[in-house]
Amino acid sequence: MLATVSDKQYAADARYTNFYAGHDIAWAENGEHIYCLNGDVVNQVNVETSQIVCSFGVNVSDGSEKSKTSDGLDDAKMDEDNIYCFAMSREHLAVAHGSGLLRLWELSTKKLVKLWKSQHKGPVVRIEFSTCGNFICTSGGADATIRVWDFTNNSCLCALKDFPGPALLLRFHPSPLKSEIYAAGADNTIYCWDYGTKTLLHKLRGHISQVTGISFKSTAAECDQLVTVSRDKVLIAWQLNADSKSTWSQSKVIPLYVELEGVAHIADGAQVVVACRSGKLQQIDTESWKIRDLLVETDFEISRLLYCSTRQQVTLITTEQNIIVYNVSTESERAELKLVKQLIGYNDEILDMCFLGDNDRYLAVATNSKHFKLYDTEQNMNCRLICGHSDTVMSLAASHKLLISVGKDCSIHLWKLSHEIDCFLQPLTQQTNCHTATIGSVAITHNGAKGFASACQDGSMKVWQLSRDKQDRNKYAFSLLYAALAHDKEVNCVTYAVNNKILATASQDKTAKLWSADSNTLLGVLRGHTRGVWCVRFSPVDQVVLTSSSDCSLRLWSIANFSCLKRLEQECTILRVEFLDHGKFILSAASDGLLKLWNIKTNICVQSIDEHSDRVWSVAVSSCSNRYFYTGGADSKLIRFTDVTETVRSEALDQRQAMLEQEQTLQCLLHAQEQLEKAFKLALVLDKPKATYDIIGSFVRKRDAAAVRQLVDQLNLDQRLVLLQHVKAWSTNSRHSYIANLILQHLLGDALVHSTQKFYNKGNLVEVLTPYVQRHFKRVSELNKDLAFMEFIVKCM
Secondary structure, rough: HHHHHHOEEEEEEEOOOOOOOOOOOEOOOOEEEEEEEEEEEEEEEEEEOOEEEEEEEEEHHHHHHHHHHOOOOOOOOHOOOOEEEEEEEOOOOEEEEOEEEEEEEOOOOOOEEEEEEOOOOOOEEEEEEEEOOEEEEEEEOOOOOOOEEEOOOOOOEEEEEOOOOOOOOEEEEEOOOOOOEEEEEEOOOOEEEEEOEEEEEEEOOOHHHHHHHEOOOOOOOOOOOOEEEEEEEEEEEEEOOOOOOEEEEEEEEEOOOEEEEEEEEEEEEEEEEEEEOOOOOOEEEEEOOOEEEOOOOOOOOOEEEEEEEEOEEEEEEEEEOOEEEEEEOOOOOEEEEEEEEEEOOOOOOOOEEEEEHHOOEEEEEEEOOOOEEEOOOOOOOOEEOOOOOOOOOOEEEEEEEEEEEEOOOEEEEEEEEOOOOOOOOEEEEEEOOOOOOOOOEEEEEEOOOOOEEEOOOOEEEEEEEEEEOOOOOOEEEEEEEEEEEOOOEEEEEEEEEOOOOOOEEEEEEEEEEEEOOOOEEEEEEEEOOOOEEEEEOOOOOOOOOEEEEEOOOEEEEEOOOOEEEEEEEEEOOOEEEEEEEEOEEEEEEEEOOEEEEEEEOOEEEEEEEEOOOOOOOEEOOOOOOOOEEEEEEOOOOEEEEEEEEEHHHHHHHHHHHHHHHHHHHHHHHHHHHOOHHHHHHHHHOOOOHHHHHHHHHHHHEEEOOOHHHHHHHOOOHHHHHHHHHHHHHHHHOOHHHHHHHHHHHHHHHHHHHHHHHHHOOOOOHHHHHHHHHHHHHHHHHHHHHHHHHHHHHHHEE
């Protein structure tokens, strides 16, 4: 068994995937979890760890839902029934599917408790729970109807039709004593109904564009003020008339000159927080109506605003599905914001990543966005969005605390880790128009940042010299050392040798080239690939270069004479390669998402890891420990792999030791001919066909059929399947055919009588046993004929 343990083993110990794809999002009342809509599931995400706790949906449901959906609803395609919207209360989660089905989940047990048709024409576009949590309100997308459901009594309370739908915004009155529901219609008017009497109470007219937020000043039944915001760039405060208590009137109209996406009351209704689409967060006093800027941020576009009164936190949802959580301090007249957490709901494609900081604590990740992410690997992967580029960031390179980012905006940005703020990059300097096309790759020198090289899609390469100011040690600058037309086609990769004296470039022109890092001198060309070369790396210990290509091969090249030393084949395009364990192994990442670990000495693939479902663009290996690495690709998955070689070896040793002890026990029992039932089960566990045959044979020789029957009856289903495999092995020899057919008769007889013991046709049982059984039957039939003739001859004598 120890021979099967490979030289090196890695296993995924953490996976960070997409959990939010846009649209509906809700915050739990205690502030510990955020519920996010992601296609056909609703994910419950822990705010502290950014990990998915559980998911609600058809594809992750248990058998109880299947039993509920089987009667009359089989025509619905469950695997394609996406969730359009959802709402949550303290105890339940309600989701509306594209098929028109409404499902009610219990949060505590994670089980589906109710399922019914929405009765709307077309899918439900908005769903909302009442304040008491006993009613659900749904808005249809095509019939302009609002329906209120009493799910505890399985009834529809009312259908409200006196408005132009659909209602993209629904709110119940925050007091459970009031049976009022507010809906923003397609005519930008807010309608208020009493769903108890089914009468229309109010029409709040004033906005000229889509209403995006409604907030009540308090949760009391006598609340007489609410605030609405819209994309018409106006906030309107509504006051309930003191005389009649039956009509709402505009008490204040505040133009904010920017599209508004959400509103919430804080500080017990004394202040209002308004989220602007441009990224600003503004505070408005409800008495003086003075406006203050809480957050002046233009790098993000905000789509939603959430407020948790329990934790006094505000969450901003950006259009790129990022979730930014702030603490709100209302002790002073001016509220103060403090960034608490940033969660990445949707990564899109992960293009590049690299480690930086002491002990490789931080991981910088470039995705298909102009903002790249900085993760703190020691603090539950706490994330910080780094802003500065005007277009997609394509590549990252780091040396200790310095980081260089390049992208489609043809600019180069230099960053440094901040000493005062954890998980934050301080911008040092930048240069625009450094290349004439997209900068696809960048590399920085090892053992101290003295320079870096950038490669462009137009085939050019530029080498830069990095300098540090002598007076101000926090001031850096970089200047061009030389530029070269490196390749005829796009340059995919550039990297430095360990001694920083040689540069290597890989291009779509099917070649890789070695350059002098100090001067514009071509040292050699590596020719041999039949398609474009994607990646090139220097060995950390040997004078060899590793390349990967679209011709599905890895090649090791000698730096001395530029000849190909080794060639390793894979099934598809190899996009990224890295050396592991001080140059002893190679890790390759392919376009089919498969990772392979190669032993350089033996040229053997020692492990294949299938964790990704799409192209793997980036691999980041920790240079400090070499015991873990991260991978990211087009499937938006960020996965951490850890070296588990010692664990696997120790487990193999323990299994081997346990097996030896069991084999010793089995031999002792067989030798003493005691406790044969225990020995029989032990032989099945160890998969010993000869031992099981000897035990059964001892009972057959004693003509103890009852003991044989009892021996088979005490076995469970798994043990019976193992015994069937032993029967198949016995049937190949005519000497063992009697016992094999005897046991087969018992097993198949039980399977025919008891439906719970059906073995079906596992392991091609019928196909394998039928020829042997027929052969043994023919041999026994011929033997019976010979015996009959012998008996006839004896009687005639």
